[in-house]
Amino acid sequence: MSRTPLIAGNWKMNGTIEEAEERVASLLPRIATVEHADVAVCVPFTALQAVVDSTRGSQLGVYAQNMHHEPSGAFTGEVSAPMLTEIDVHGVVLGHSERRQFFGETDKALQLKVPAALEAGLIPILCVGETEDERENGDTERRLRHQVQEGLEKVPAERLGEVVLAYEPIWAIGTGQVATPEQAQDALAFVRALVADRSKEEAEKSRILYGGSMKPGNAAELLALPDCDGGLIGGASLDIEDFVAIVEAAKG
Numbered sequence: 001m002s003r004t005p006l007i008a009g010n011w012k013m014n015g016t017i018e019e020a021e022e023r024v025a026s027l028l029p030r031i032a033t034v035e036h037a038d039v040a041v042c043v044p045f046t047a048l049q050a051v052v053d054s055t056r057g058s059q060l061g062v063y064a065q066n067m068h069h070e071p072s073g074a075f076t077g078e079v080s081a082p083m084l085t086e087i088d089v090h091g092v093v094l095g096h097s098e099r100r101q102f103f104g105e106t107d108k109a110l111q112l113k114v115p116a117a118l119e120a121g122l123i124p125i126l127c128v129g130e131t132e133d134e135r136e137n138g139d140t141e142r143r144l145r146h147q148v149q150e151g152l153e154k155v156p157a158e159r160l161g162e163v164v165l166a167y168e169p170i171w172a173i174g175t176g177q178v179a180t181p182e183q184a185q186d187a188l189a190f191v192r193a194l195v196a197d198r199s200k201e202e203a204e205k206s207r208i209l210y211g212g213s214m215k216p217g218n219a220a221e222l223l224a225l226p227d228c229d230g231g232l233i234g235g236a237s238l239d240i241e242d243f244v245a246i247v248e249a250a251k252g
């Protein structure tokens with residue numbers, strides 16, 4: 001099964017609307033002829049509409065960085081899936097470790113968010129990953145099993161392949177300390193095996209990304225791993241030259 005790699009830039013909480021528009025204006029011509037990968041940017045809520053408008057008709061995917069599972073209601077400060085699809089957003093990052101760590105995002109909440117995103121027509125990117133302590137204590141697989149099983153629990157088996165998973169070891173995020181190819185491949189293959197426990201066929205379709213200090217210098221090696229179907233890129237996605245170099249590295 002050949003899976004089209006996805007290279008997604010997670011801009012996190014960075015930039016004004018004007019800066020977002022400038023960034024995509026520089027990015028679009030650089031990826032106009034890319035056929036080997038899907039390319040996306042995960043944009044702060046305030047800049048989503050502007051980025052959707054300025055990328056219409058292009059091949060750049062536009063993703064949000066979070067959403068609530070309910071379509072509407074008394075949830076002050078939250079944004080729902082239909083609010084994102086109303087402005088033609090394509091997908092949404094769910095369960096990023098920064099949301100788990102700083103904003104109390106739970107596996108239980110993700111269990112509702114992932115199917116809600118799919119039902120609304122958004123592509124979910126479900127993030128999973130262990131802390132440094134968990135890795136040192138040999139708890140990596142237990143942590144990943146819990147996060148993947150809970151996050152996908154309410155997704156119908158025949159739709160599992162539509163969920164993008166991102167393995168992001170927390171100790172590698174924003175630290176410059178990248179997982180070794182062996183560590184990354186082991187974890188990515190383990191995540192795919194967890195999807196295969198529900199459906200072997202869908203697990204072959206699942207795109208599983210690596211995230212955590214992916215840079216132009218290490219991207220090719222990581223993206224060539226048998227179970228690596230792309231990258232979720234933080235810091236390096238804010239620099240167009242670096243981001244484009246990572247897109248190129250997905251060519252293999």
Ligand code: 13P
Binds near residue numbers: 168213214232
């Ligand atoms: P860095 O690439 O800055 O390590 O961030 C990774 C990440 O959190 C992407 O979601």
